[in-house]
Amino acid sequence: MTSPRSTGDGKPVTARAAANAGARIISVGGGKGGVGKSFMVANVATCLARAGHRVIVVDCDLEGANLHTVVGAHAPVASLADFVAQRVDDLGKLVFDTPIDGLQLIAGTHANLSEAQPTHLRRVRLMRALRRLQADFVILDLGAGVHSAVLDYFLVADDGLVVCSPEPTSVENAYTFLRAAFYRRMRLAMVGHGVRKLVTTAMDQRNEHGMRTPLDLLREIESIDSADGARFVQTMREFRPRVVINNVRTAEDIKLGFAVCSVCRKYFGIDAEYLGYVNQDEDVRLSVANRKPLVEYRPKSDASIYLQRIARKLAGSRPPSQRVAASAPAAGSPAP
Ligand SMILES: Nc1ncnc2c1ncn2[C@@H]1O[C@H](COP(=O)(O)OP(=O)(O)OP(=O)(O)O)[C@@H](O)[C@H]1O
Ligand SMILES: [Mg+2]
Structure with missing residues (x-):
């Protein structure tokens, strides 16, 4: 069993943690099971740790937790x-060492x-606690599917990675x-900007204006010409998922990867990055067997x-955070 470690572990606190800037949260999702999300989390995290960053990986896939095995740790007691x-x-009490420095x-x-x-409220608390962890990077390994919990973890992150395999089913699920x-994200953004009515109006005009895609909807809201609408559209355009094949x-x-990004632009108006x-x-299988x-x-x-x-790209590039506020929507509001 490994022991919990807090900030007083004798290691130098890196600039980001020392400045109390909050950990940079990266979430790794993708819709489909078995495309390599946990593989990506473990390996990217190891690279960042080897480069001198303090990294915490979080297994958010409570129904199929196995990240501890992929990083070579024993299942912790908590x-x-x-x-x-x-x-x-205290989320800090659940942080355990792995064999990787x-x-x-x-x-x-x-x-x-x-x-x-x-529950939603618990999720909001979790997201706030994640950001307060003493680390440079906190990397979330998400489960498969599109449950609202999975989507919230994806959206609260500064960087959202979508992992996709080159199979039609995986692309479809992505x-x-x-x-x-x-x-x-639209639902979360609406709470902050009070544009619910604008969205409803735009949606109501769907048939009349031939809106078929999320991009059509954004254009419609933009054309309504209100400050709230403009802020809302800006929030939506800041959504910049990053695609890994x-x-x-x-x-x-x-x-x-280029095709996926171009579809995102065409239908969502989203600037996804490949x-x-x-x-x-074949050695991936052996590496897992060797923990x-x-x-x-x-x-x-x-x-x-x-x-x-x-x-390196993740550590080097600091695009404006894509995250939306963790406090919205109100507790108990239905999933989309
Ligand atoms: N690039 C790769 N080459 C070979 N095998 C791989 C590669 N990436 C992942 N795998 C293997 O594919 C399997 C699924 O990977 P992984 O568990 O990371 O997927 P996942 O998306 O996290 O799945 P789940 O949704 O079930 O959590 C594992 O056996 C893993 O070792
Ligand atoms: Mg997994």
Whole structure:
């Protein structure tokens, strides 16, 4: 068993943590199961930790928690499930060391599966607590699907990564995920800007104005010409998901990332960024069996080099945060 570690661990606190700027939150989702979300989280986190950042990975997939295994840690005695069930109030007490220096873990094990998803209010508390963790990067491993909890974790992050495999089902699920995230963001943005009426009006005009896509809706709201509407549209346009294609085998597979981003622009008016790709590598299976992330197990492999590139881009680029306020919508409001 590893022991919990707090700030007083003798390690130098890096500039970001020292400045109390709050951890940068990166969420990794994608709609479909088995596309490599946990693989991406473990490996990108390891690269960031190796580069000297303090990193905490969080297994938000309470129904299928396995991130502890992918980072080579034993299942800790306490996990995020204890925070969700209100058995533990201090998220910091759920942070455990991993065998990788600079990389810590909040596991998702021991959940009571009948109540695995936190209530909205608990989620809001969790999001605030995540940002207060003593780390440079907090990386959230999301479950599959488009449950409102998954979407909220995705939207609260500064960077949202969508992992997609080059299979039609995965691409389809990635679009479903992005569309659901877009509408969820819209609901969150409406609370802050008081534009609910504008959206309702725009939606009501759907048939008359031939609105078929989220982009049509944004254009309609923009044309209504109000300060609230303009702010709302701006919030929506700040949504910048980043796309990673995993399990790449051919040159065509690599091009898929550009196609996904171009669909995002065309239908959502979203400026998605193609962050990179990772090839399919047989050694991934061996690395998991050896309880080491690939970038530790085979650091010189092509896949590891692509993963390091993705991590460098994430650490280097500081686009304006895409996150929306964690306080909205009001508790008890229905999921989209
Ligand atoms: N680039 C790759 N090359 C080869 N195998 C890979 C690659 N990426 C992931 N895998 C393997 O694919 C399987 C699924 O990966 P992973 O568990 O990371 O997916 P996931 O999206 O987190 O799934 P879930 O939605 O069930 O949590 C694992 O066995 C993993 O080792
Ligand atoms: Mg997973």
